[in-house]
Amino acid sequence: MRAHVITYGCQMNEYDTLTIQSELVAGGHDLVATPQDAELILLNTCAVRGKPVEKVVSVLGDLRKERAAGRDLAIGLMGCLAQLEEGRAIATKFGVDLLIGPGAVTEIVPAIEDLERRRAASGRSGSRVDRLAFRDDLVDHLTPPPPAGTLTGYLTIMRGCDHHCTYCIVPQTRGPEVSRPLAAILAEAEAMRAQGVEEVVLLGQNVNSYGRDDPRVPSFAELLQAVAAVGFPRVKFTTSHPMNFTSDVIDAIASSPNVCDYVHLPVQSGSDRVLQRMAREYRRERYLEIVRELRAKVPDVVLSTDLIVGFPGETEEDFEQTLALYDEVGFEQAFMFAYSARPGTPAHARFDDLPRAVKTERLGRLIEKQKHWSLVGNRRFEGRTVRVLVKELGRDGAHVVGHSDQHHTVLVPADQVGRMGLHDVRVDHATPHALYGTVLGAHAPGLALPLAS
Ligand code: SF4
Secondary structure: OEEEEEEOOOHHHHHHHHHHHHHHHHOOOEEOOOHHHOOEEEEEEOOOOHHHHHHHHHHHHHHHHHHHOOOOOEEEEEEHHHHOHHHHHHHHHOOOOEEEOHHHHHHHHHHHHHHHHHHHHHHHHOOOEEEOOOOHHHHHOOOOOOOOOOOEEEEEOEEOOOOOOOOOOHHHHHOOOEEOOHHHHHHHHHHHHHOOOOEEEEEOOOHHHOOOOOOOOOOHHHHHHHHHOOOOOEEEEEOOOHHHOOHHHHHHHHHOOOEOOEEEOOOEOOOHHHHHHHOOOOOHHHHHHHHHHHHHHOOOOEEEEEEEEOOOOOOHHHHHHHHHHHHHHOOOEEEEEEOOOOOOOHHHHHOOOOOHHHHHHHHHHHHHHHHHHHHHHHHOOOOOEEEEEEEEEOOOOOEEEEEEOOOOEEEEEHHHOOOOEEEEEEEEEEOOOOEEEEEEEEOOOOOOOOOEO
8 A cells, every 4th residue: 555644743653653654664565755645544643632633633524525525545543542532433433444552553564454354355344443452562663763864863762651640641542661672772773873863862751760660671871871872972862750850860961971961851830739639749849859969960951841831720829839930940941831631631530620711821921931041041052162963944044953962942044054963053142942153063974964945
């Protein structure tokens, strides 16, 4: 079949799409660049909030119309939504042919064969093929490196999550934590490095739990050092959980020059009362302890976080504590969300939602706070030289865009850069959103590839 994969959501899904595509090619199927040319369209979905689900429903509506108009097309629903009752209902409503969960991505080819057998036996009305069981051997599966020319490689180190934050659907869609064997991770890392990848990002719902489920694999701190030894100029990781962010991880960051001084550590709220209702297992003071230790051992560290405002029951006083925590930490970067109730989560079942107006107003105040501290944090780099992974031409066509070791967005004049890759940049000016600078030179050898426009 000519297949096309549409990916929604997080980097874990991007990584799963690489696995799905490599399985399809190994199974004799062809990948096509556009859905119009496909005989099979696979939607690798996200279910973390309502919006990505709405997007998928809208695409399925369009495809149903095309099928009604006579287009011979098979449709597959994959990813987190496929694992949920909500996803199964949507699949039935739109006549989806394949339903494959995140724990069974390597079953895509046998599932297609099953579908073709059913169609041969009973025509287009053949029943849907479901693959929703979590495969234990998925963690051993080796995903080929990304295409040549890819500068940032995403490497999943574990699957699932054993935490049960009350607003989160992930434990139901991705199952319990399973750490991948060190050998599989290092094999993928070495293949990526050999392919020219300059920055590797280790992925997991909660990377700090790596190794806690299996005595045969090392700790996350040991894994970080093992991947750093592969020789990537830059090593990053996401997502961390304060519950398992231990001193050995901080020491590994401090002692490994190519592990970047950038940490994304979701706090979600500054109020202990709200953290308890979210079942986040840590409290404000413990979070601040981690920040203090990080700043003491990694003085140049840039901190990023996730924050949810308007969680059910959040009072004005609770929200004030979130604003106060923001001031105390001075996060340089943050992802902020107004709480959206997800069917199937404990919070959706247990708590009443706050009025949208309250959430929007609080989110507005938090965004102002973020702008203030991002500017303060970014100004820290004015006059300094930062290493930037230049990847593409900016929207204005006059600048190229890249990211620093500390994940700043950095813009430099396009006429100063002739290729993608690592460059030294002197920071001339900072805004809340980006650093603007002058290129001092390229890091050889790198990839002499033209800039993507
Ligand atoms: S740590 Fe909490 S928010 Fe993160 S994936 Fe697990 S349950 Fe969801």
